[in-house]
Amino acid sequence: MKTLAYCSIAVLAVGCANAQTNLPSNEWKATLKIVDETGQPVAGAETWVSYYVSPPPDERVASAKISGLSDTNGMFTASHRDQSYYLGFHARKAGHYSTMIRYELGFPFQYDSVKWNPTATLLLKTIRHPIPMYAKQVNLGMPVFEKPAGFDLIVGDWIAPYGKGKHADIIFTAEINKRAGDDSDYKLMVSFPKSGDGIQDFLVTENDRRSGLMSPHEAPLDGYQPEWIQTSIRRSGLPVKSNRDSNRNYFFRVQTVLDEKGQVKSALYGKIYGDFMQFRYYLNPTPNDRNIEFDPKQNLLKGLKSTERVEAP
DSSP, X not given: OOEEEEEOOOOSOGGGGGGOTTSOXXXXXXXXXXXXXXXXXXXXXXXXXXXXXXXXXXXXXXXEEEEEEOOTTSEEEEEEEEOOSEEEEEEEOTXXXXXXXXXXXXXXXXXXXXXXXXXXXXXXXXOOOOEEEEEEXXXXXXXXXXXXXXXXXXXXXXXXXXXXXXXXXXXXXXXXXXXXXXXXXXXXXXXXXXXXXXXXXXXXXXXXXXXXXXXXXXXXXXXXXXXXXXXXXXXXXXXXXEOOOTXXXXXXXXXXXXXXXXXXXXXXXXXXXXETTEEEEEXXXXXXXXXXXXXXXXXXXXSOOTTTOOOXX
């Protein structure tokens, strides 16, 4: 059974409250399908659609929601007539990571019957086995150029003489050729100290990005490359050319030990959200365990600053 409830959550644009009085109201109808990571429907998921309502005098933004449970086919529908610019699609269920998608309707005077009748799929990933990991938000400049600088994932710092780290898990080497303030070539090489160590990037869908767990549950066994090169080219009067992508993510393998046949005997696995040098890393401390489902309550890195803490799995 669906319920209509008032709430003052700011999922809608803050500025929309100032121009609503004389705008038309339109009826929207949202059809949502809730699925798990295998694509199977999730029945009985708490699902709701949030939308704009006129805020009380002491608030700038307010919303209401239509809520209910997904049916046996994972379906949920909701409709309403209002002046919303955006809708919020939400789903959650015990044993799963919750998810939310913001859907843009557009200005009320731009009514489009197709756009105002959206269909969306929401992904509820299963909570399997969250574990303690070394996890840190990193926002660093290079401590040195033209020379390699090692980073210790367990300590969470550069190795000496640039920091308190003891063992280089990842090596960063930055080179810059600067001819003028707006004319330069920059290259960052990400490499590793041991044979078998490596990195590979992975893409996520919009549903993955909105899930409580953005990555897969496990890192892959193979496919790791020994280096990754990032470039940035600046020329006066032209847009910057760079292969850096803040939406890029990585799996990595470090502290690898190979057997006499060159096969991986032991290694540590982890993941990185974001691109270098502003990124968030997670390292599983158990050799050969490829689980990368982090428990935010069990960070093995202690004493982190507020800007370094990791709250998401």
